[in-house]
Amino acid sequence: MNIRRVVVGVSGGVDSAVATFLLKCKGYEVIGAFMRNWDLNDENGLCNSTQDAQDANWICDRLGIHLHYVNFVKEYWHDVFSYLIKDYETGYTPNPDIMCNKKIKFNSFFKYARENLGADAIATGHYARTSFGEYLSDYKPSRGVRLLKPVDVLKDQTFFLSQVNQEPLLRTIFPLGNLTKNYVKDIAHHAGLDYIVKKKESMGICFIGSRHFQAFISEYIGAQPGVFIDLDDGRVVGEHDGIHHWTVGQRCRIGGVVKPYFVAKKEPTTHNIYVASGTNHPALFTEYFEASDVHWIHSQPKSLVNDGILTCEFRFQHTKPLTKCQIVNLSDGRILVKLGLPLRAITPGQYAVFYLGQECLGSARITNPGPSLFSLGKSVQEEYRLYS
Template sequence: MFRKIIVGISGGVDSAVCAHLLKEKGFSVLGVFMRNWDELDETGRCSGEKDLADANYVCNKIGIDLIEVNFVKEYWNNVFTNFLEDYQNGLTPNPDILCNRHIKFDHFYKYALEKLEFDAIAMGHYARTSFGPYLENYKPNKDVHLLQAKDSFKDQTFFLSNIRQKALRKTMFPIGEYTKGEIKSIAKNIGLHRVALKKESTGICFIGNRNFKDFIKEYIHSKPGDFIDIDTGKVVGHHEGFHQWTVGQRCRLHSYLKPYFVAAKDELTNSILVAYGTDHPALYSNLVYTQNPSWISSDPLKDRNQFRCQFRFQHTKPLVDCTVEKLNDGGLQVSLDKPLRALTPGQYGVLYLGTECLGCARIMTSEQMKNNFKQFASMQI
């Protein structure tokens, strides 16, 4: 059923081995390099040209064609503008989740299947699906389920938690069946030493190696305000704009021996509430509230008011057992069995049931953050 496959080639080892595995299986493979950010606007600080050169090297070695597609405009409109708007409103976004939903598994998916008329796409993500790594279990009228990768440390289902069922149904994840070490070994064995030894990219592409505060100043006007001790109500320092800070982040206030950490951001007063010490109770909560959820397959709350599952809002952190309830406004209330530190508005709470990623919902606030604001408000009276 699926013969012609388009692979997203990034210039890294994972997408390289993904393409190799597909060709070894006998698929007709075309590599596509996505240009999502115009590095010329950033004085060459992004690695787009080097990645494209590596993508060409990979495809030449494997023996497949490579074409380039430009999604700079789509990335700006769907990812970057939302990123800036969130920071301006005091939220902390996750551009990787937005990029997967809007660019890789929407614009790229449609480009591959509708414009180029290929059968499916394949990506070098560490993930698996119920349809199998090569869609061998594909059923036209059956939902596909997103499953964690064999390599639990490298698993990327967290970043795929907001993609649509339609795209997931015709996506292959061949490397989800391997560990990172195994993928690097395969790359070396087939002569792809250049990408096997390549340093893994981290962080956000449009920021590159720059300091985040310096980067964000280029786009958002700074509005100075105060750091306020949440216990005493006293001003303990000053900031240049709360869009430069996120919940849980350390504030280096040199007049104090013990470090302060961001507990909440008050948009009305432009104040950042800070807690003294990394384990301060104001930084922890076991009750979180979200916007409307995005479920990958069926809605687990369709025929019931609540259910048990696991939660995380940072992809490297352990899963925490929880109870999820649907609120009247369509959002979720997530009651955690164990309190978590720095539950951050704007980030995504991702829900799992065993090895299956059910979907995600954007965090709006936590019970402790509500209490922090109440405590701050009482100090202003």
């Protein structure tokens, strides 16, 4: 493919800055684009996106490229944030970063870059690779494209790209896929981007900023009081202001107990939260779960089609180690996942992301964590002994 014009998403951080620099060094016609997805201030009157926009402008001025400002606030609110609120109200714990990539960066932004800026391809500062190579040198659209882990496994961001569709991925360049974070910083230094290197990296959900999550979510969901119930004896052990403040596996602030309580299950209809005593209580662990909204990035794996079972690895939190699992198809587009090891706090609303070797196969949304070890009369210690 003859790629001339590349539109790169410049966020104001070091990763997108270096991606932009590398593309220019390769001789592409590079255009920068800053996406504004959220424009409300935090309680201190600060809007993180304003500073990021200024930093993006500084980067593009430094590198001598033009920067476009693109407003996707309406799309973000409709396609990401409204679903996040609905999920919290119904007891789910969503992942807005995965949805932002699917709906905004690799949908709205991709279309804008292609239709309004004449882009042959887009680029981002994600740490990921594709089967076409870091600069699409092996571009063969008839074969489809596969999403691969980056060289720097500690910065692997394929987890957040696991719902991206083929069309945008076919024309996406990941310049940092074969680089380590430390090397990226070195490149930034030699490119005269020291100001950005020293900038603190953004962490957590982008639109919350410095605010505490429970204070933020209370601005959009009213109080829905309920009680904490001890799963072992049925006693009411505390009160809360709404299930949207809590997620499975989270420690509860309940005083006067020998062992701290952790959220085991939430009931949206009654607003009851069932809690388990101790972080390794068997009610927090499960060996199975169901998932829906299955998305295979390239195609449904052949073993799942031919044999009905796919053996691979998965995680549902991007910082956690990969765990072996087996997948079978159920009706209505759902899948059943059997874990090779009982895991703690499998959370409805989160995405289970699947891997086979270096390839990120895709993901599915966890809907039902299945029976816990507690409900099956099993202990965590015994199960781990058997698996070992």
